[in-house]
Amino acid sequence: MRVRWLGWAGMEIEAEGESVVIDLLGRPEGVLEGTPLSAPLPKVTRPRAEGDVIAGLCTHLHRDHTDAGALAAALRPGAEVLHPQSFGGDDHENLWTLKADAELDAYKLPRRAMALWETTTIGPFTIAAVPAVDAVGDPQVHWAVEAGGKRVIHLGDSMFHGYWWRAAHRYGPFDAVLTPINGPAVCFPHCQPPSPLPASLDARHAALAARLLGAKAAIPMHYDGFHVDGFYDTRPDELSRFLDAAAGETYEVLTPRLGEEVTI
Template identity: 80%
Template sequence: MRVRWLGWAGVELEAEGESLVIDLLGEPEGVLEGTGLSAPLPTVTRPHTEGRVLAGLCTHLHRDHTDAAALARALRPGAPVLHPASFGGDDHENLWTLKADGELTQLGLPRRPMTAWETTGIGPFTIAAVPAVDGIGDPQLSWAVEAGGKRVIHLGDSMFHGYWWRAAHRHGPFDAVLTPVNGPALCFPHCQPASPRPAALDAEHAALAGRLLGAKAAIPIHYDGFHIDGVYGTRPDELSRYLDAAAAEEYEVLPLKPGEAVTV
């Protein structure tokens, strides 16, 4: 399986001449559109197989992980978008999912909501929806994908939780774990009082998650972008802090530049 980092949390998986994308982001500026906020934007790149992708997997319906326009360009006609099933609730609860959800609907992309531990096959890929925990309580899944005897898991921007061992037992061992590393502290208007705890895996938590998942290799994602003081707070040198935290682990760490790929 060929794993290509597309920047931020975006990943392209290729096997047997077919491909998937996970958490594709094409226009980072769209994440903050209409908020009045500005921030450093991550560097992103398009999938090599744009226009021919079998399916788009979204770990959750936040705009930086679900970019409907980018998915529309990437997917072949009729290809589905897989994402977590809704928890229900009103617009206040779902404030941070409304933009991405509305854009998917507006563009008429075929959608398949998935529940935890549900599995499906698309082309050469077996896809499993693994439970994950979102930093502000929105539905989130990790995606475990197998093709050609190789297995990877994409952790989206999950925070630390207790499903690691069950995921490894059911869907491991993992040839690669794609893990967020920036550990942001969030202060959003609909989630008050704010929590100072990391809303996604930080360096130390990401290093440990790789170990608990039985990773053979770990690929850091979800760093270098969107820092906003008092809203989305991250610490500097996110990648170097993760490399230090993972230095003593038995798995290999494979930092990539946007557009770079590795075969696992």
């Protein structure tokens, strides 16, 4: 199995000549255009299997993790987009998922809403939707992916929670844990009053999550991204903070550069 970092939370996983992508992002600017949060995102790159990817996995329907245009370009004709099931609710509750959801429909991409703990097989990949916890209460999953006897789990931009042991029991141990590390504090208009706690795994949380999941290796992602004062506040030196936090752990830390792949 080969894992390639595509920028932000985007990953391409290749096994037996086939590829899936997770949280693919194809537009480094404009994801939040027309809002007070409009800001450039980090550099991204395209999947190596552009146009022939057999599945697109989205941990949640926020537009920096679900980019319908990028998925349409990447996927093989007829390939499905997998994402978590809706929680229901009104437009206020779903403010941050409505646009990505509508864009998936506009591109006429085949879709499959996965229930928590649901497992499916696509090509050589066995894919499971593992419970995660989103900072604003939107549906989110981790994706556990197995192929050729190797197992990885992609943590999206989940907050710290209590599913780690159950996930490790069902789908682990994991050869690689792909983990967010930036831990921003967020203040969004539809989620008031705001919380000062990390809205996704920060360096310390990520290092611990990888341990609890039984990681053989941890691959940091979801860092060096956007910062919007008062709305999405991050701390500097995110990668250095994670390397320090993981220094005493028994797992290996792999830090591929943009577009670089590692063999699991």
